[in-house]
Structure formats: structure tokens, C-alpha cells
Amino acid sequence: MGRKRRSASARRREARLKVFGIGVSVAVVLLVVFWHLVWVYVVVALAVAGVGASGWTLWRRDRTARREDRRWRERDAVAAGHRTLAEVDRMTGTEFEDFVAGLCRRDGCTQVERVGGAGDNGADIKGVLPDGRNMIVQCKRYAPGNAISAREIRDMMGALQHHRAQVAVFVTTSRFTRPAQNLCTEHGIWALHRDMLGLWNNGASLRSFPQVNGAGQGDRQHLARWKHTYGK
Incomplete structure (x- = not known):
């Protein structure tokens, strides 16, 4: 049976090839006659x-060149210290602090x-601002749907006193609740x-943020979309 099936299949292929060959021959003859x-x-x-x-070739080359240029720019940005927020979200807590x-x-x-780390007394980073003031920084790499509570801001206020710093900076990958934002202000x-973290990463100066100090999280519609997206 197998041989019969194979020979039948071979015959069908040969028949299709013959038909194709005849069609090509007829087309060539007609082309010559009516040239x-x-x-x-x-x-x-x-x-x-x-x-x-x-x-089409030029379009493909242009698209390939644009894609490669975008990749080079992304690699250059990474080499220069810039990260996308998606990359920041994948960092560990220690990496985020660094x-x-x-x-x-x-x-x-x-x-x-x-x-x-353990025993940091509410400060993840310490340093001195360009104007000479001592600062402490608290870093919270939360999921975007989470929010900084007023309790965490009160802890930051205690850390400010404990470290005898003049400026406290709270940086998060998420947002602040309204009471927390009010306490910061x-x-x-x-x-x-x-x-703001995205703006800072893209080149905005740290010293420009006190002027807005936590604002810009959006109106009620913006927050409603945030809660709908992240369920918080």
C-alpha cells in the first residue's frame, strides 16, 4: 500500500509539473507571437x-538603520547612567539605592x-547638597500601584532629627497618598x-523639585486611572 501511495503521489507531482511546463511554454509562445x-x-x-x-529595499534599510540607531541610543543612555523606569522597577532595593x-x-x-540596611535609622543615603546643607534620602522601590503612607513620612521626620540633617528627600517608584503629600509640604x-523620578533620571536637577514638592501626581481622574490600572 505504501509503495502504491508513494507512486500515486509521485504521479500527481509529475502531472502538476507537466501542466506547469505546458503553461510556461504556451505563455512564452504567446509572448513571442504577440511581442x-x-x-x-x-x-x-x-x-x-x-x-x-x-x-522596498530602501525602506527596509531605513527601518533597519532606525532600529539600530535606537538600540545604540539606548545602550549609550545605559552607559551614561540613565535607566528606563521599567528597568528601575526590576532593581533590588540595594540597586535602587545605588x-x-x-x-x-x-x-x-x-x-x-x-x-x-538594618539599623539605618530611616536614611538610605547621606550626603551634602551643592549649597552645603546636609541631607538624608529615603528610597522606596515600591510597585507602581502601591503608595507612600503618612506613617512613612512621619518616620522620615524622625530620621531627619536623628541624623541632624537639614534636608530630607523621599524618593519612590510609586506615589504619595494625599496625607503623605500634605505632610511633606x-x-x-x-x-x-x-x-519626578523619571524627570530626574532624564536630566532634571534635584534642586528643581522642592519648588513643586510632591505635586503633579494628577487630578482625580488621573488617580482614578492609576487605581484602576494597579488596583490600589
Whole structure:
């Protein structure tokens, strides 16, 4: 049975090839016979096909060049210390603290050191601002749907007194609740929520954030979309 099936299949293939060969032969004969009538159309068709192929090739090359340029820019940004927020979200707590410390140094802060860990007394980073004031930084790498509570801001206020610092900076990958934001505004704590962190990472100076100090998290509709997206 197997041999019969294979031979039948072979016969069908041979028949299809014969039909194809006959069709090609007929087409060639007709083309030769009526060449004086169709040569213009053939030439135009070939020209259009050539232009189309050239255009397609140039488009593919342009797209490839753009893609490679984007990759180079991304690699250059990573080499320069920039990270996307998606990359920041994948960091460990220690990596996030090192990342924030690097941004502080970039903006001219001195004596920057990471002190986070057990017994840090509420300060993950300590340093000196360019104007000479001592600062402490608290870093919270939360999921975007979580929020910084007022209790965490009160803890930061205690850390400010404990370390005898003049400036407290709270940096998070999420957002601040309204009571937490109000506490930051009332007590002069620099509150950098997720959007501000993105701006800071993209080149905005740390010293520009006290002017807005936690604002910019959006209106009620913005927060409603946030809660709908992250369920918080």
C-alpha cells in the first residue's frame, strides 16, 4: 500500500509539473507571437517592479538603520547612567539605592554614601547638597500601584532629627497618598514620586523639585486611572 501511495503521489507531482511546463511554454509562445503588441506593457511592468523593489529595499534599510540607531541610543543612555523606569522597577532595593545615590552625585552632591540596611535609622543615603546643607534620602522601590503612607513620612521626620540633617528627600517608584503629600509640604520634605523620578533620571536637577514638592501626581481622574490600572 505504501509503495502504491508513494507512486500515486509521485504521479500527481509529475502531472502538476507537466501542466506547469505546458503553461510556461504556451505563455512564452504567446509572448513571442504577440511581442509587437505587448512589449510596451512588459517593459512598463518590469520598470514598475524594479522601482517597487528598489523602494522596498530602501525602506527596509531605513527601518533597519532606525532600529539600530535606537538600540545604540539606548545602550549609550545605559552607559551614561540613565535607566528606563521599567528597568528601575526590576532593581533590588540595594540597586535602587545605588541608582539614586548616583543621581545625587551627578547633580553635584558630595560625600554621598549609601547607608541603607538594618539599623539605618530611616536614611538610605547621606550626603551634602551643592549649597552645603546636609541631607538624608529615603528610597522606596515600591510597585507602581502601591503608595507612600503618612506613617512613612512621619518616620522620615524622625530620621531627619536623628541624623541632624537639614534636608530630607523621599524618593519612590510609586506615589504619595494625599496625607503623605500634605505632610511633606508642611514639613519641607522633598517628595519625589514616580513621575519626578523619571524627570530626574532624564536630566532634571534635584534642586528643581522642592519648588513643586510632591505635586503633579494628577487630578482625580488621573488617580482614578492609576487605581484602576494597579488596583490600589
